[in-house]
Amino acid sequence: MDEIEFRYDTQLLLDVAEPTADTEDELDKYIRSHFEGDSLLVIADEDENGVTTAKLHFHTNEPWKILEYCRTLGEIYDIVVEDMDRQSRGLKG
Numbered sequence: 543m544d545e546i547e548f549r550y551d552t553q554l555l556l557d558v559a560e561p562t563a564d565t566e567d568e569l570d571k572y573i574r575s576h577f578e579g580d581s582l583l584v585i586a587d588e589d590e591n592g593v594t595t596a597k598l599h600f601h602t603n604e605p606w607k608i609l610e611y612c613r614t615l616g617e618i619y620d621i622v623v624e625d626m627d628r629q630s631r632g633l634k635g
Contacts, residue, residue: 548579548601551624552608558586559616561594569596569615577607601626 558565566586573582579602586596600608605623612618628634 546627546630548581549603549625549627550601550605551581551622551626552598552600552602552605553620553622554598554609554612554618555620556596556598556612556615557617557619558594558596561586561588565594565596569598573598573600573608573611576611577602577604579603 562568566584569586570582570584573579573584577600579600581599581601583599584596586594588594598608598612602608609618609621
């Protein structure tokens, strides 16, 4: 069985407190340069009320660091952290 380099599939939604026109790119660049992991996906969109919500998906060994960082940017919710190593062994993640 192959060892998983980055164990935790970390997903969340973030209502960005101070969005910019480049929120999506800024989040992506910051995470890539400050955290170890892979499979990063950041998608941000503004709703009809002017709230910018970012969806983040990232594989890392330290999901708490991603949560701490995102919390400094706004309100985080719908947080999911799944252990892909356990899943690969047929256990609940």
